[in-house]
Amino acid sequence: MSSSDDRQDKMSATRRGVLKGLAALPIASAVPAASFLSTPARADVPPTSAVNTTGLAVTDTEVTVGILHSVTGTMAISETGSVQAEKLAIDQINAAGGILGRKIKFIQEDGASDWPTFAEKAKKLLVQDKCASVFGCWTSASRKAVLPVFEQYNGMLYYPTFYEGLEQSKNVIYTGQEATQQIIAGLNWVVKERGAQTFYLLGSDYIWPRTSNKIARKHIENFLKLKVVGEEYFPLGHTQFNSAINKIKLTKPDVIYAIIVGGSNVAFYKQLKAAGIDLSKQTLLTISVTEDEILGIGGENIAGAFACMKYFQSLNNPNNKAFVEAFKKTYGDKIVIGDVTQAAYLGPWLWKLTVEKAGSFDIDKVAAASPGVAFDKAPEGYVRIHENHHLWSKTRVGKARVDGQYDVVYETSELVEPDPFPKGYQ
């Protein structure tokens, strides 16, 4: 171990000399992202032995991270946006001088929508590639599969999806919202603004919709003292919602609360419209339809529905304008950005800020430094990492437009505290 470290130090000493010369070139100044941070001068780059004591893939000029998403298989549809966002963030950080003076190099692995593959690739990234950090996963199933790997080999995962909560790990930073953050503010809003009294809960049949609806039901019945008139689940990929729509017509709920995922959404909203349910009169609140899904559903089928999440592409603030512009410049004008894509973009930036706060790439130091790290240039506004490794974030309600974008109609005035193990909701 020590002999190879020595050799590496000697090698990088000469490389450092060359780089000092290069540092005089205005590498970062041309890039707008440079304003995100103050670039540390090359001369201040701390030696690798000081910032990396655990043998991670860090040299004096480079730090290696992993990107672990599905780019094939059924989840590729969703995870493509996350990969794009993470690469964009890494490019921007590099253009602005990197982390502790080191450029980020990434190794991308494909989880192939298959949970054992995710675990295998996670192990490869940690054990073989010694990645200082990994950005990835989407489904809870893939996260649950890689979690023991990250804990055993002490890696760091930045996980971008909104999810059901009931989890917390030293080795994971959850950059999406957990269930209570997304659900409670939205239900409170719909009761206050739309005078809702009765709710019909719908969902795809797996852990996230079921847990989310459980929290929603507890909140509706125990805290708001209102009524749930129906609750129903459909297999993933279900395409026939006529029976459910008939039930909705009969029970006449004030709010349809829908947590249907993937291609089923397309069928659901098309059939809803065909059955004559007018979303400008019937309130529908969803937590699972982002701008990405609307591309498939078609704006005309979902216009008028409300979605409750933390980010919409149409958010009107300077951070977001710069983000959307950079994203479109890189990936084309037609691209849309959904909630999870934005959360994925936060990962590399939060990691960078945390490493700089810790003054080290070591996983334990990064994990310990994470609580309190704040990123005020986030597209969604301002976010801060909580002691439980989730983010404080605002919750917003958007109203779907025909063109597939959301108008933000409400946002919480304060950041919502993440509460992955909510009392009274289990």
Place this chain on the structure above:
Amino acid sequence: MFMGYSLGELGSIFAMQAFAGLILFSVFVLMSLGLAIIFGQMGVINMAHGEFMILGAYMTYLTSQLFQAYAPGLYGIYFFVAMAVAFVVSGGLGMLVEWGLIRFLYKRPLDTLLATWGLSLIMQQAFRSIFGAREVGVELPEWMMGSLAVTDTIEVQINGLFVMGLTTLIAVAVYLLMFRSRWGLQVRAVVLNRTMAGAVGISTERVDRMTFGIGCGIAGVAGSAFTMIGSTGPTAGQLYIVDTFLVVVFGGAASLAGTIASAFTISQAQSTMEFFMSGSMAKVLTLLVVVGILMLRPEGLFVLKVRR
């Protein structure tokens, strides 16, 4: 389970569920007719059937884009053009596949399963490369949206009616083709005894190619119709393939009437059960019933008497 509904409401429940069941029935028939022709008449297990449907759906998407760009005034009728395009393209590709792949495997039906499964993966990846990983939205003309109110509580969906009409049309066309045309006669002859049919001068190769092509073409039309109710993405075909095989096997593979009867049974059972329990439970129960009946009648509901 009937609690909380008045008698009048129950009446409309059953009326509306029966109608929902009829739509589901049409969907099942559309999905499985093409497969029943290929599987039942040729013995080829076509795992790529779902992908041929999605090909039809993508053709509909392309046609709608073209109409929007070049003839927005005619958008109301684009769907009919799209169905024709879907039939021709899916059928054409089907004939190509038969020529390049299937014809070498007629004596090894299980290998057709593997070969067409590989084909389905290739097609999925091709869709992903050409149209992108995300789902595409196919916009319907205005007149197809909405529903007709029969009574206060009973409403009939226009696109549901359209699918039902289309299904009837295709089923009748297939019947005429198979049982009232010279070509159908040749197909049935080849199915019964390939060698003998060849000996009396029927070009079995041509019959095979046409049969496979027409089966795939019908899949394309089905896919075109599904853009009204379902999603269009590279892997969406996988959603339909299990249901499709279920219907065909349950009906008795070699019988077109069996396919229709089995589609009717499954759809009505599922639609009625769906109302009184959750969607997942209804599906589980339907599968259990089908498995139970298949244990008693391994050949399916309708068995053709074939000399073996």
